[in-house]
Amino acid sequence: MKANSQETTASVWVEAIRKDRKATAGAIIIGIFLLIAIAGPFFVGDPHEPVGIPLQPPSRSHLLGTTGQGQDVLAQVVVGTRMSLAIGFCVGIIVVMVGALIGITAGFFGGWVDSVLSLLINVFLVIPGLPLAIVIAAYLPSGPLTLGLVLVITGWAWNARVLRAQTLSVRRRDFVAAAVVTGESTLRIVSREILPTMTSLIVAQIIGSTVYAIGAQVGLEFLGLGDVATVTWGTNLYWAQNDSALLMGAWWTFVPTGLCIALVGFGLTMLNSGFDEITNPHLRLERVWRAFLGGLGRLPEPSTPVVRIAE
Amino acid sequence: MRYILRRLGFYLVAAWAAVTLNFFLPRLMPGDPATALFARFRGQLSPEAMEALRETFGLTEAPLVKQYLTYLGHILRGDMGISVAYFPSEVSGVIATGLLWTILIAGTAVVVSFAIGTTLGIIAASRRGSWLDNVMPSVLIFVGSFPYFWLAMVVLFIMGFTLRWFPLGHAYSDNLTPSLSLEFISSVLTHAFLPVATVVVATLGGWLLSMRNNMVSVLGSDYVNLAKAKGLKPARVIMRYAARNALLPSVTGFGMALGYILGGSLLTEIVFSYPGQGYLLVQAVRNQDYPLMQGIFLMITLAVLGANLIIDVVYLWLDPRTREIGR
Numbered sequence: 038m039k040a041n042s043q044e045t046t047a048s049v050w051v052e053a054i055r056k057d058r059k060a061t062a063g064a065i066i067i068g069i070f071l072l073i074a075i076a077g078p079f080f081v082g083d084p085h086e087p088v089g090i091p092l093q094p095p096s097r098s099h100l101l102g103t104t105g106q107g108q109d110v111l112a113q114v115v116v117g118t119r120m121s122l123a124i125g126f127c128v129g130i131i132v133v134m135v136g137a138l139i140g141i142t143a144g145f146f147g148g149w150v151d152s153v154l155s156l157l158i159n160v161f162l163v164i165p166g167l168p169l170a171i172v173i174a175a176y177l178p179s180g181p182l183t184l185g186l187v188l189v190i191t192g193w194a195w196n197a198r199v200l201r202a203q204t205l206s207v208r209r210r211d212f213v214a215a216a217v218v219t220g221e222s223t224l225r226i227v228s229r230e231i232l233p234t235m236t237s238l239i240v241a242q243i244i245g246s247t248v249y250a251i252g253a254q255v256g257l258e259f260l261g262l263g264d265v266a267t268v269t270w271g272t273n274l275y276w277a278q279n280d281s282a283l284l285m286g287a288w289w290t291f292v293p294t295g296l297c298i299a300l301v302g303f304g305l306t307m308l309n310s311g312f313d314e315i316t317n318p319h320l321r322l323e324r325v326w327r328a329f330l331g332g333l334g335r336l337p338e339p340s341t342p343v344v345r346i347a348e
Numbered sequence: 349m350r351y352i353l354r355r356l357g358f359y360l361v362a363a364w365a366a367v368t369l370n371f372f373l374p375r376l377m378p379g380d381p382a383t384a385l386f387a388r389f390r391g392q393l394s395p396e397a398m399e400a401l402r403e404t405f406g407l408t409e410a411p412l413v414k415q416y417l418t419y420l421g422h423i424l425r426g427d428m429g430i431s432v433a434y435f436p437s438e439v440s441g442v443i444a445t446g447l448l449w450t451i452l453i454a455g456t457a458v459v460v461s462f463a464i465g466t467t468l469g470i471i472a473a474s475r476r477g478s479w480l481d482n483v484m485p486s487v488l489i490f491v492g493s494f495p496y497f498w499l500a501m502v503v504l505f506i507m508g509f510t511l512r513w514f515p516l517g518h519a520y521s522d523n524l525t526p527s528l529s530l531e532f533i534s535s536v537l538t539h540a541f542l543p544v545a546t547v548v549v550a551t552l553g554g555w556l557l558s559m560r561n562n563m564v565s566v567l568g569s570d571y572v573n574l575a576k577a578k579g580l581k582p583a584r585v586i587m588r589y590a591a592r593n594a595l596l597p598s599v600t601g602f603g604m605a606l607g608y609i610l611g612g613s614l615l616t617e618i619v620f621s622y623p624g625q626g627y628l629l630v631q632a633v634r635n636q637d638y639p640l641m642q643g644i645f646l647m648i649t650l651a652v653l654g655a656n657l658i659i660d661v662v663y664l665w666l667d668p669r670t671r672e673i674g675r
Contacts, residue, residue, distance in 0.1 A: 167611025
């Protein structure tokens with residue numbers, strides 16, 4: 038029974054994505070990159086191994102040329118996809134979990150708990166993230182775990198703030214009050230009554246946080262704060278900058294990686310704004326209205342003034 | 349007034365949190381980086397330097413609380429210790445050399461991006477269905493998906509390396525000495541152009557989109573309809589009635605975005621070898637110059653807090669309701 042209801046929820050989402058142009062485009066882009074991340078590394082050679090003369094432009098044997106150390110750029114981009122996306126999605130989910138834990142706790146209990154947690158959230162929001170991330174990462178041994186930890190520390194506050202506000206508004210509704218009166222446990226009220234009302238918000242936050250995580254991760258790795266021996270998108274750019282590829286005119290060492298990062302970010306953002314239109318009735322109504330007018334061959338006009346004063 | 353005082357109190361708490369974080373971070377980390385640092389520089393630095401370093405880290409035998417109080421005292425006096433890489437320069441002195449350049453780049457970029465983006469957002473919202481409204485947001489979101497520093501790399505490659513329109517790096521030509529001459533100022537401007545332009549292009553979309561969306565919802569409200577119905581000129585309705593209110597969320601976002609944009613511009617500095625805080629920060633990280641690194645973090649944080657306070661004052665001026673509450 039339960040599996041069945043989950044299945045219908047999933048199919049509702051799939052249907053909604055399919056109907057929305059933006060969401061479809063986003064889903065396709067992300068799908069392709071997930072495929073590359075999973076299967077891609079089996080089709081390309083070892084990204085570490087020098088295979089040719091350094092800084093060769095794209096040719097038939099090396100479709101995207103070679104790096105400053107004679108490695109195959111295509112292999113590096115493809116293999117880098119796996120690690121970068123893995124860190125991005127994991128951090129995206131954990132960031133929202135931490136944010137939800139703190140935000141919902143603050144919003145649900147209110148009072149001094151809320152005051153203390155809100156202060157904590159606001160302090161983390163106002164302290165600039167990247168410099169803080171750099172300082173913490175510089176002290177820890179470099180690697181994916183450090184990166185993940187740093188990104189979670191600097192990224193959770195925004196989600197917590199949004200979810201706190203949402204919890205505050207849901208908390209006042211009658212059905213929550215009814216649940217409290219019937220003596221349901223706090224955990225049950227939160228997980229069964231409050232959380233389900235926020236599903237779409239949380240999905241949107243996970244997508245948004247993933248975009249953040251990928252961008253911030255690439256930035257930190259570009260500075261050399263990741264493990265420069267592993268192949269990720271960020272370390273690719275780090276080596277391109279370090280080998281002065283730019284000043285040698287070797288655009289192929291950084292353009293493909295950057296395009297991949299941007300495409301993933303763009304795809305996720307499209308997916309998100311598609312979700313927004315699916316879940317936000319205001320935007321959806323407007324679209325329906327415009328489509329309706331468009332069907333009649335008319336554009337929406339500004340409202341007609343009752344009195345127009347002569348210029 | 350009470351509102352401003354409350355905000356001031358919050359920023360003081362935030363500043364204290366940043367300072368405290370700065371103090372405890374090196375002590376919480378595994379493997380004691382300070383000791384590792386000493387091991388690395390043993391033999392390279394004079395005994396006095398080592399002593400100065402030890403003091404910077406507060407690695408005296410004193411109890412933690414006393415170390416902490418000493419540290420707070422030092423920070424309050426603006427003393428952030430001594431840089432390892434630039435020994436025997438003080439951290440505050442090293443930071444000062446880069447601060448002006450970062451403020452020039454990041455400050456200009458933030459203001460220009462906000463102004464252009466918001467204006468375009470107003471135009472997009474008032475001309476629903478035009479190309480600006482339909483195409484621009486998607487294009488700008490796509491551009492905004494690139495990491496700033498990567499955009500900077502591409503722009504530097506095209507405009508600097510291939511076309512040779514702009515210099516490849518640094519803040520001004522090597523053969524000039526800083527002065528108020530026309531030649532020097534124009535050199536600074538041509539060197540700053542590309543870094544500022546890339547940050548502006550990368551951040552424009554966010555402002556445009558948030559302003560557009562706020563405008564759309566405000567334009568649908570009753571008082572705007574009333575203003576239109578009165579027959580006021582469209583330009584007046586848009587600017588004086590709708591835009592002023594739609595601007596409020598963007599102003600709040602401004603403070604929040606500041607830290608983010610500053611972070612991005614730090615990375616942009618690396619690409620352009622621009623001698624600002626970002627460049628110093630990376631040098632500090634690579635040289636394991638922890639005092640300098642922490643000093644820069646603190647400095648940037650304080651700058652962001654100060655800017656946020658200014659934004660709060662602006663907000664007060666823009667939104668009379670906050671004044672009512674404050675009374």
